Amino acid sequence: MTGPRRTSGHLPVLYVIACGSPLARHVGRLVELAQEDGWDVCVVTTPDGAKFVDRAAVARQTGHPVRTHYKNPGDLDVLPPADAMIVCPATVNTVNKWAAGITDTLALGLLVEGQGLGVPLVAVPYTNTAMARHPAFRAGLARLAEWGVTVLFGDDVVPLHPPGTGERHQHEFPWGLPLAAVRDRHYRAAA
Template identity: 55%
Template sequence: MSDQPDQQAKKPFLYIVVCAAGVAGDVGKLITAAQEANWDVGVITTPQGLGFIDTEAVEAQTGYPIRSAWRSPGDPRPLPPADAIAVAPATFNTVNKWAAGISDTLALGILCEAYGMGIPTAVLPYVNSAQAAHPAYRQSLERLREMGVLIGSYEPHRPKAGGGADRYRWEEALELLTPKVSERP
């Protein structure tokens, strides 16, 4: 028997990047699923995404502040480094900017850096069929796939119809990421 004190294994840390989409208010479903699967979780939103979630509830659930803007030089980092990232829900705008390497928000900056840092990343798009038909969107998804980003299976909903929330599989992000995180040293 070891005389070392029991050391609890460090849980993997998941960043959930939330964009401004109708289903964003349900992000607690992914947080709960991740915590039940033994992840610690921090949430980053796009600036517009902040208005789509219950910030107090999310911060209480994760135990961390939500990040939506860059911190000032010298300020402490409010979240540990990510072991994996789930972008859910991901909008048309975020998918296209990310694939193009545009880093004009904290969320996009983290996503653009994740590629170079080798952080496993999954994206669960939430777009309508008119947006999904745009050639730039298809090209962006292909670029993200080439970068090793894992793409969720959500089928776009009809424009101006809302909906699709019942078909949005939050847990798919964990299904995609878990094998990748277990492969890491």
């Protein structure tokens, strides 16, 4: 299988949601791979994710503005509707709030709504060993997986790192992995 399926002559739309992690600085790599795979990519960040993403560069790369906040009442939607979403990097904060149904950021609102609409969702947490041990985080991951979200987590996906060393391990991140997972989910949803 290569690339997602076109719908109505248009490229399928992939939302890449980047959370507040130094790994978010490299989200353009995921965008590049997804575009090569045939997706129209839109990037949404959490407020903390916006601190790491070069919004102007990503907007040039995608042709869409990078969204972080809910639009004002009456404003038009500037992004096309998503056919699939990847949350990468997903922080402990976002996983915990998402699993609790909290929608206090645009990113979380899109995830909760996307889940309700049956949009294929892939989450790739990037965190350290200490934060990954928290019971709420582990329960949140399990809950999201139980609800049909593809969760890519564990040492077989991205080895956990000691606190304060995440930036040293970014070069090991397998950007193609979430893309392969979302492609598989998109094919199954379209079948």
